[in-house]
Amino acid sequence: MTHRGVEIHIFEPDIIAWNEIILELKVLPYRSQFAREHYAQIIHYLKFFQMDLGLLVNFAPTRVYIKRVIWKEPELDVMEDYRDSLSRLSIPQGNLYQRLRGALLDIAKQYGLGYADTIYRKLIEAELRYQHISVQDELEVQARWRNRPLALHKTPFMLVADQFLLHICSLADYPHLYEFARTKTVLNNLGLEFAILVNFGHKQLQIFGIANE
16 A cells, blocks of 8 residues: 555455455464454455455464355445644634545545554554655654653654644544543643544544633
8 A cells, every 4th residue: 555655555465266255364263263463464455456255364273264255335424523622723724624634535436435543544644744744653742740750651642743643543432531531631731722533433434622621
């Protein structure tokens, strides 16, 4: 996968049969069922190669265990929730936000839902850089205890134009409350005014505005 000339990800399924079915082969001796990440992996392959049927195969049990995975690209639905946070932005910040929102919608329209958050972060980073908007990925945050600085902590957050904190989630029906809580924690830690939490969910693109209270 490439975007704006930038390599985003390499997809390497184990077997593609008859150009129609993707097989992902596993040896999982201590599992009776496939894990969430196994389903996510084969869905990524089905999306990218534009196929609708995959087989997860576990050779570890005494009898081979096979699970069919069907993928159908959902129609893109967008939900936005800002809870008056946008009203706190200055005019330049509001203009920057509109550019960022446009980039998020463009990525969602072009690539749809169903990829991992790491892939969406790379896509968004490539798109923002193409639009000459500075972005820092894997933001490092200073951990503190009683106002004493401890170690730097690498996070999955992104810093856009040194003004907005951006957090990308995926493959959830709705972001966990933990994601909102840690976004606020990092926002306060950095002394920024505004954060955007985005979830490329199962059936919906969700965009939340979070203000520093």
